[in-house]
Amino acid sequence: MSLTTAKPVQIKTMEQLFMRGRSRLLSWRCFWGILMKSPLNQRVHSQLGKLPVSQCCEFFYTLSCNLLNTEELAAMQVLSSMLFLLPDETQHTQKARATLLRRSFQLAPTVEPMMVHYFTENLLKYFQPGHHLNSSHLLGIANYIATKCAIGKAVAVCLLWSIIYECGETEILIHQYRELSTLCNILNEVCVSRMNVTSFGILLRSIGTLLHLLLCGQGLRDFLTHGYPASFFRILPQDVQKLIDWVKNALEEFALRRPGALQRARYAAKKLLTSLDYLDAHGIQWCLVCRDAQGQPFDDCIKYCVLSDIRIK
Numbered sequence: 001m002s003l004t005t006a007k008p009v010q011i012k013t014m015e016q017l018f019m020r021g022r023s024r025l026l027s028w029r030c031f032w033g034i035l036m037k038s039p040l041n042q043r044v045h046s047q048l049g050k051l052p053v054s055q056c057c058e059f060f061y062t063l064s065c066n067l068l069n070t071e072e073l074a075a076m077q078v079l080s081s082m083l084f085l086l087p088d089e090t091q092h093t094q095k096a097r098a099t100l101l102r103r104s105f106q107l108a109p110t111v112e113p114m115m116v117h118y119f120t121e122n123l124l125k126y127f128q129p130g131h132h133l134n135s136s137h138l139l140g141i142a143n144y145i146a147t148k149c150a151i152g153k154a155v156a157v158c159l160l161w162s163i164i165y166e167c168g169e170t171e172i173l174i175h176q177y178r179e180l181s182t183l184c185n186i187l188n189e190v191c192v193s194r195m196n197v198t199s200f201g202i203l204l205r206s207i208g209t210l211l212h213l214l215l216c217g218q219g220l221r222d223f224l225t226h227g228y229p230a231s232f233f234r235i236l237p238q239d240v241q242k243l244i245d246w247v248k249n250a251l252e253e254f255a256l257r258r259p260g261a262l263q264r265a266r267y268a269a270k271k272l273l274t275s276l277d278y279l280d281a282h283g284i285q286w287c288l289v290c291r292d293a294q295g296q297p298f299d300d301c302i303k304y305c306v307l308s309d310i311r312i313k
């Protein structure tokens with residue numbers, strides 16, 4: 001007979017969960033500060049930090065069942081993003097935190113451009129790209145919300161553009177969809193020799209994720225129905241070639257100035273180059289696994305495609 005007994009699950013409180021945050025941005029103090037400055041502050045009680053994580057998630061979920069205005073929703077998106085990013089091995093609470101983040105976007109059933117701008121700007125106000133840890137947080141949020149609903153995808157695309165523009169030290173006034181030809185112009189402004197390999201990796205993953213979100217078919221009909229031009233969802237063959245050249249030149253720069261980091265830089269570039277080579281080899285403007293020759297998305301696109309690979313760590 002086995003004498004082993006199951007290890008009791010330790011119930012963590014919110015404050016204990018935040019002790020595991022890897023950055024100042026993911027501290028209980030910041031979470032509470034954001035909450036108190038937001039219009040949601042009237043609806044919470046002061047002992048929230050002492051509550052078990054699952055109970056707190058339930059509390060916010062119930063709160064979200066009330067009709068929230070745009071400002072309250074935006075605050076909820078930042079708070080649930082913070083919760084989502086905290087490391088925690090307990091599956092039950094992981095799921096509850098992810099559900100909360102998904103819900104904070106699903107409650108805004110619109111891809112109206114000014115709303116997309118507002119939600120994006122609000123997230124960026126807190127997770128300012130620039131430091132690689134913040135950009136990594138933004139990439140994590142973008143990756144998750146992109147697949148949950150149309151507004152999630154719209155905000156994810158704008159967050160990715162922000163990370164890329166930040167690397168090119170170029171300011172964005174309005175967070176919106178833009179044509180992929182812009183990408184090459186911004187990348188020409190990026191000073192690769194000043195980047196560390198972590199920031200370089202985040203930039204490459206942001207570019208690859210952006211290509212996946214725009215060139216594959218998921219949610220495409222929602223955007224076209226709402227008047228987004230089809231030209232946002234394609235890339236011209238000459239731009240693919242320019243991107244390939246840019247990545248290769250960037251790797252040469254690493255070889256010259258940071259030979260010790262070359263291996264890691266090459267590894268980071270591999271998946272992006274695979275996506276670009278696929279587009280280049282077939283001379284195509286979008287993913288032909290996910291969309292037909294006219295660019296219309298396939299209804300039952302659950303197949304693996306090369307462009308989606310960059311989103312898997």
Ligand SMILES: [Zn+2]
Nearest residue numbers: 216287290305
């Ligand atoms: Zn695809």
